[in-house]
Amino acid sequence: MSTPSSGLVRLTAAELAQKIHSGEVSSVEVTQAHLDRIAAVDGGEQGVHAFLHVGAESALAAAELADARIAAGEQPASPLDGVPLALKDVFTTTDMPTTAGSRILEGWQPPYDSTVTARLRAAGIPVLGKTNMDEFAMGSSTEHSAYGVTRNPWDRTRVPGGSGGGSAASLAAFEAPLSIGTDTGGSIRQPAAFTGTVGVKPTYGQVSRYGLIACASSLDQGGPCARTVLDAALLHEVIGGHDERDSTSIDRELPAVVEAARQGATGDLTGLRVGVVRELGGEGYQPGVRAAFDASLRRLEKLGAEIVEVSCPNFEYAMAAYYLILPSEVSSNLARFDAMRYGLRVAEGRSAEEVMANTREQGLGPEVKRRIMLGTYALSSGYYDAYYGQAQKVRTLIGRDFANAFAQADVLVSPTAPTVPFPIGEKVDDPLAMYLNDLATIPTNLAGVAGMSLPAGLSEGLPVGLQVMAPALGEAVMYRVGAAFEAARDADEGGPLIARVPEVVSA
Template sequence: MGEITRLTAAELASRLSSGEVSSVEAVQAHLDQIERAEPLVNSFITVTADDALATARQIDERRARGEELHPLAGVPVAVKDLIVTKGTRTTAGSKMLQEWVPPYDATVTAKVREAGLPILGKTNMDEFAMGSTTEHSAFGRTYNPWHTGRVPGGSSGGSAAAVAAWEAPLAIGTDTGGSIRQPAALTGTVGVKPTYGSVSRYGVIAMASSLDQVGPMTRTVADAAALHELLAGHDAQDSTSLPQAVPGFRAAAANRDVKGLKVGVLAQSYGAGVSAGVRGSFQAALDLLAEAGAEIVELQLPALDYALDAYYLIMPSEVSSNLARFDGMRYGLRAEPQDGPVTAERVMAETRRQGFGWEAKRRIILGTYALSAGYYDAYYGSAQKVRTLVKRDFARAFEQVDVLASPTAPTTAFGFGQDAEDPMTMYLNDVFTIPANLAGLPGLSLPSGIAGDGLPVGFQLLAPELADERLYSAGGALEALLEERRGGRFADQLTEIGMAGSAADSTGGI
C-alpha cells in the first residue's frame, strides 16, 4: 500500500481507470500515511477519513457500472482550511472559527466533489493566511518534511507539507503574496498561482480580496495542470471571476521543447539577499534551458524594488477591512468580559483579544492605521500607484519575452522563531512572489535542485495575464530537463535523503 502514496496523481488516475487500484485502496493508503506522518509534520487540522472513504466507495461503484468519470475521479485531495467545506469545520487556522461548520461549499470545493475526488481533510495554515511559515496557527505549527527543524513556508504550509510527506497526491492552497509558491519552494513541491480571477474565490475566507487566489499544489507540473483545469472557470457567484474559457493546461504541461522560448531573468534574482545555494541552483536551471535552445534575456524592472513596500500597505489595509466582520456577534468565537458591563463594544474587544493571534493583530493594526483619516492618500493611495507601476513594468517586459524567471524564495527553509525575532525576515522571504499578486499574473514554482544545506530550492516562472498555459509549457519542459539531469523525479529524493537532522531520523523517516 505504501507504493500507492508514491504515485503521482496522473499515475494513480491511470491505475484507477484500469482497475489495478481501487479508490478505496488509494484513500486508505493515504490515510495510513497521514497516521504515520502527522506526529512529525502536523499538516492537517481536520482529517475526514469517513467522508473520504464514502466518496471513494461511490466512485468505485460508478466505475464498476461503466459510468464516464472525470480523469481525476477517485484521486484523493487535501484542502486548505481557508476554503469552506459544507459539514466539515473550516477554521482558517484561527481560534475565531475553531468550531465553525459551514452550511455551504466553496465553488472549488463543489467542483472537487462533483469530479469525485475524495477529500482527505483540511490542512493547517497561518491564521487567516497571515504568515510565511505556518507557525501562526491556533492548531500548532507545521513542520517541513525535509527537515522538521525548519519551516514549511506559508501560509499554505500544511498543503505543501502534506504533498511532500506523501500524505496526499494533490492539495489546494491559496496565494496572496506567494502563499502557494513559497511553501512549494521550501518543501520541494510544485505550486501554481493562477491568473487573478480565473479560479473562483467564492467560499474562500478573504484575507486581502484584490490579491487572494486559489491554486493547485502537487509533486509534478502535469498534476498541477490537471488540478488547475478542474478548479478554473467562470463563477457567477464571484464578482471578480473572469469570463474566459479554461485552456488545455494538461496539453501544455506535456511540452518538452523550449527552442526559441524567450526567458526573461529579473535582475533582482542576483541580489544581495539571495543565498549562494539558491543562486547556484537557479543559474544551473537557466543553463539547462539555454542548452536546450531557450534564449535568456536579463531584464530590469525598476518598480519591483518597491513592490514589497506597496504590498505591505495594501494587504494589511484589506485585512483590516475583511476581518472587521469577526466581532463576536454573528458567528464564530464570542468572548465576554470577565467583569463590568456586557456591552457590544466590550464583547467585540474581548472576542478579538482572545480570538486573533499576534501576527493577525499586527496586520490589522497596520492596515487600520494606513486607512485612517489623514493617512489614506499618503500610504494606501501611494501604494496603489506603485501597484500600477509594477503592472506597467510587467507589461513592458512581456513585450520582449515569453516568460519571466527568478528564484521563488531567496533562501531555503529557515528555522522556527526567526520571524518573531525580526518580522522583516519573514516578509522579505516573499520578495520574488509578491509582484505577481500585485499585477494579477500567474506564477509557478517547481523544484530546481537541492542546496548545500540539503534543502530544496524553488524556481519561479511568471507569465502574462491569462497566459497560464505558458507556465505549464515552460515548466513541464524544465521539469523534464531537470529529471533527465538528476536521473529521476525530484520528489523521490526525499525518500533517498530522508529527513536529516529531524525528529524522523530515529523513526525511519517519512
C-alpha cells in the same frame, strides 16, 4: 494485481488516476493508503502536522462513489476521479470545520461549500482533510497558526513555508498526491519552493474566491499544488473557470494547461524567450539559491530557450506597496469577525462593544492584530492618500513593468524564495525578516499575473524553487516551460527531487 498500499502514496496523481480508472486499484484503496500515511507521520510532537482535520469518513464515502461509477462502466467524473486531495483550511466545507488557522473560528462548521470545494466534489475527488496554515493566511512559515506549527518533511526542525505550509508539507510527506492552496503574496509558491513541490498561482480571477475566507480580496487567489507539473495542470483544470458567484471571476475560457504540460514534457523550448528579472536577484539571496538558479538557466538554454535580461525597476517598491495594500484590505475584511453572528464569543463585558473587543483580543493572534492595526492606520482620515493611495499607484507601475517585460520575453524567471527553509523559531519574532521571504513572489500578486514554483535543485540538502511567471491568462506557456524544465531536471538528476525526502518521515 493491486499495487501494495505503501507504494500507492509514492505515485503521482496522473498515475493513480490511470490505475483507478483501469480498475487496477480502487479509489478506496488509494484513499485508505493516504489516510494510513497521515496516521503514521502527521501526529505526535515531531510529526509533520500538515492536517488540522482529517475527514476519513467523508473521504472514503467519496472514494466508494468513484469506485461505483467505474464498476458500472460510467465515464470518470473528471481525469482525477477517485484521486484524493488535501484542502487548505481556508475554503468552506459543509462536512468539516473551517478555521483559517484561527481560534476565532475554532470548530466553525460552514453552512455552504466554497466553489473550489464544490468543483472538487463534482470531479469525484475525495477530500482527505483540511490543512494547517498561518492564521487567516498571514505569514510565511505556518508558525502563525493558532493550532501549532507544521514541520518540513525534508528537515522537521525547519519550516515548510507559509501561509500554505500544511498543503505543501502534505505533498512532501506523501500524505496526499494533490492539495489546494491560496496565494496572496506567495503562499502557494514559497511553500512549494521550501518543500520541493510544484505550486501554481493562477491569473487573478481564474479560480473562484467564493467561499474562500478573505485575507486581501484584490490579491487572494486559490491554486493547485502537486508533486509534478502535469498533476498541477490536471487539478488546475478541475478548479479553474468562471463562477458567477464571484464578481472578480474572469469570464474567459480556461487555458489548455494539461495539453501544454504534456507538450512541454517532450523537452523542446526552441524559439521561446525566457526573461531573467534583474531586480529579483543579487543581494539577499543565499549563494546556494543563486547557484541553483544559474544552473536552471543553463538547463533552459540547453532546451532551446533564449535567455534575455529584463528590468522591472518598480519591483523595488513592491514589498512596501504590498504591506500597505494587504493590511488595509485585512482591516476591512476581518471586521466581520465580531463575536455577534458566528465563531468565538468571549462572554465578558457589559456591552456588545466590550464582548467584541474581548473576543478579538483572545481569538486573534499577534500577526493578525499587527496587520489589522497597520491597515486601519493606513486607511485612517488624513493618511489614506499618503499611504494606501500611493501604494495603489505603485501597483499600477508594477503592472506596467510586467507588460514591458512580457513584450521582450514569453515568460519571466527568478528564484522563488531568497533562502532555503529556515529553522523553526528563527524569524517568528522578526516581522521584517519574515516578510522578506516573499520578495520575489509579491509582484505577481500585485499585477494579477500567473506564477509557478517548481523544484530547481538542492542547496545544503534542502529544496530550492524556480519561479516561472507568465502574462495574465498565459498559463499555457508557463506550464509548457515548467514541464520541459521538470523533465530535463529529472533526466539529469536520475529521477524527481521529491524522491530524496529523508525516510525519517516514512510510515
